[in-house]
Every structure is written in structure tokens, then in C-alpha cells.
Amino acid sequence: MQIRSRPRSLIRIATLQAWGPRATSLFFAVAALILFTMSFASPNNMRSLRTTAADIFAPVLAVVNYPIEQAASYVRAVTGIAELQRENTRLMQENARLREWYHAALQLKSDNESLQKLLKVQIEPQHTFITARIIADSDTAFVRSVLVMAGSDQGVDAAQAVLGGEGLLGRIVETGKRSSHVLLVTDMNARVPVFVGAGNMRAMLAGNNTDRPELIHLPPQAQVKAGDRVVTSGHGGLYPHGLPVGEVAAASDGALNVRLYADIDRTTYVRIVKRTDDPNLRIAPVAAPEAD
Numbered sequence: 347m348q349i350r351s352r353p354r355s356l357i358r359i360a361t362l363q364a365w366g367p368r369a370t371s372l373f374f375a376v377a378a379l380i381l382f383t384m385s386f387a388s389p390n391n392m393r394s395l396r397t398t399a400a401d402i403f404a405p406v407l408a409v410v411n412y413p414i415e416q417a418a419s420y421v422r423a424v425t426g427i428a429e430l431q432r433e434n435t436r437l438m439q440e441n442a443r444l445r446e447w448y449h450a451a452l453q454l455k456s457d458n459e460s461l462q463k464l465l466k467v468q469i470e471p472q473h474t475f476i477t478a479r480i481i482a483d484s485d486t487a488f489v490r491s492v493l494v495m496a497g498s499d500q501g502v503d504a505a506q507a508v509l510g511g512e513g514l515l516g517r518i519v520e521t522g523k524r525s526s527h528v529l530l531v532t533d534m535n536a537r538v539p540v541f542v543g544a545g546n547m548r549a550m551l552a553g554n555n556t557d558r559p560e561l562i563h564l565p566p567q568a569q570v571k572a573g574d575r576v577v578t579s580g581h582g583g584l585y586p587h588g589l590p591v592g593e594v595a596a597a598s599d600g601a602l603n604v605r606l607y608a609d610i611d612r613t614t615y616v617r618i619v620k621r622t623d624d625p626n627l628r629i630a631p632v633a634a635p636e637a638d
Contacts, residue, residue, distance in 0.1 A: 504520065508618050575590070
């Protein structure tokens with residue numbers, strides 16, 4: 347049996363592959379040792395050599411370093427944009443909160459002004475009142491009414507007078523447990539007994555579904571002029587006496603209209619006047635039948 351020998355060329359190639367990495371490492375190690383020895387033997391010459399090498403390789407290093415610097419600059423820019431976006435988001439959220447607080451402050455200011463206006467209307471001391479907020483209105487061509495946030499749970503009853511910031515607005519016509527309907531004096535079904543002028547002439551204020559109700563049932567030859575004050579007379583017991591209503595304003599057709607003190611469009615809170623029992627109106631006790 348014959349054993350074939352490997353070709354010499356393959357042996358050389360295998361030898362070079364085995365010694366290639368080692369030879370490279372050995373070369374750099376010997377070069378480093380030579381340079382190290384020369385730096386001790388002749389420092390000045392090595393300094394000059396290092397300077398020359400630095401001058402030669404500086405442009406190469408600059409070219410190689412340029413993409414790295416650009417990448418680093420891009421990363422810094424992206425990081426800065428992200429920081430700006432986060433800061434912008436934070437400022438927008440803070441601005442939204444400040445806007446909410448601003449609108450809340452405006453609402454509180456409006457509510458405060460509305461409540462202060464209610465204090466201008468003085469009612470008789472025997473009457474008490476309930477303060478309520480208007481939550482809806484039914485201002486149409488046929489109905490003039492509003493819904494207030496107070497009902498029987500708060501002591502509201504039907505037929506109680508309702509005041510705005512400057513004067514009479516209407517009366518309660520329907521009550522629920524927590525809300526009530528107010529029929530405005532401008533409604534065509536509203537009738538309010540009033541006194542007109544300094545002479546306290548009796549008349550009836552009749553709603554006509556406009557902002558200026560009409561004075562009717564005045565005495566014959568009544569001397570009424572524009573600017574005369576109109577207040578409730580209290581006749582019939584539906585409205586308390588002396589509540590301010592408005593001033594007489596002459597209309598173009600000769601009718602006498604009333605410019606109301608209370609402006610429903612600018613009213614947020616109202617006062618519901620609680621009626622007191624008249625001590626002169628008492629039900630007589632029923633006598634017990636006599637025994638036979």
C-alpha cells in the first residue's frame with residue numbers, strides 16, 4: 347500500500363497561514379521595541395519624528411474624524427429638538443391650566459357681581475329669600491320663562507316672587523324637588539298689580555312677550571309720564587308690596603310700556619322671596635257638635 351506525500355506547495359501555504367498572524371504581531375512588537383529604545387537613546391530625534399508623523403497623519407485624522415463629528419452634532423441636535431418638544435409640551439399644558447384658572451376666575455367674578463346686584467333690591471324685613479342660579483331659559487316667541495336650581499327641598503313654593511339684580515323678574519309657577527320654573531313678567535300670560543309714579547296710581551303690568559311689558563287698567567285721566575317709577579302694589583297677595591319693577595317708557599303707538607330694571611339676559615342668580623303667613627288671615631276653628 348502506497349502513501350502519497352502532500353505537495354510541497356500546500357505545505358508552504360499552510361505554514362504561511364499558521365505564521366501570518368504571529369509574524370504581524372511580532373513585527374509590531376519589534377517595531378515598538380525599536381522606537382522605545384530610540385526614544386531613550388535620542389529623545390530629540392524622536393520628538394522630531396513624532397512631530398513629522400503628526401503633521402503627515404493630521405489631515406488623514408481630520409478626514410476620518412469629520413463623519414464622527416457630524417454624527418455627534420446630529421445626535422446633539424436631535425437631543426436638543428427632543429428637549430424643546432418636551433419643554434413645549436410642558437408649557438402648553440401649563441398654559442391650558444392657566445387658561446382654565448383664568449376662565450374660572452372670570453366666572454367667579456361674574457357670579458360675585460350678580461350676587462352683589464341682588465343685595466341692591468331691598469325687601470320688607472318680614473320676608474326672607476332663597477338665592478338660586480339660573481340653569482336654563484325658554485325665551486321663545488310664545489313663552490318667556492327660566493329654570494332655576496332650587497325646589498321644594500330648598501323651601502320654594504309656587505307663586506313666590508323672583509327678583510333679579512335690579513328688580514322683579516317674575517314668579518314661580520312650577521316646583522320640583524331641586525328645580526323650579528319661573529314665569530317672567532314679560533310673558534304674555536303674566537299680570538302684576540303695580541303702583542305708578544309718586545301718586546301710587548294703580549295699574550296692571552301685562553306681559554306682551556317683548557322686553558317692555560305694557561301698563562293697562564290705569565285710572566281714567568291718569569297723569570303718567572315717562573320716567574315714572576313702577577313698583578308692585580301687593581294687591582291680591584301674589585307679590586310683596588314695594589318691589590321695584592321699572593320705569594315708564596312711552597311707546598310710539600301711544601301705549602305706556604315699562605322699561606324693566608332687571609335684565610334677564612345679564613342675570614345669573616336670582617332671589618326667590620318666601621311669603622310669610624298673614625296673621626290676620628286665620629282659619630276659624632270648627633266647633634265640635636254638641637252632644638244630644
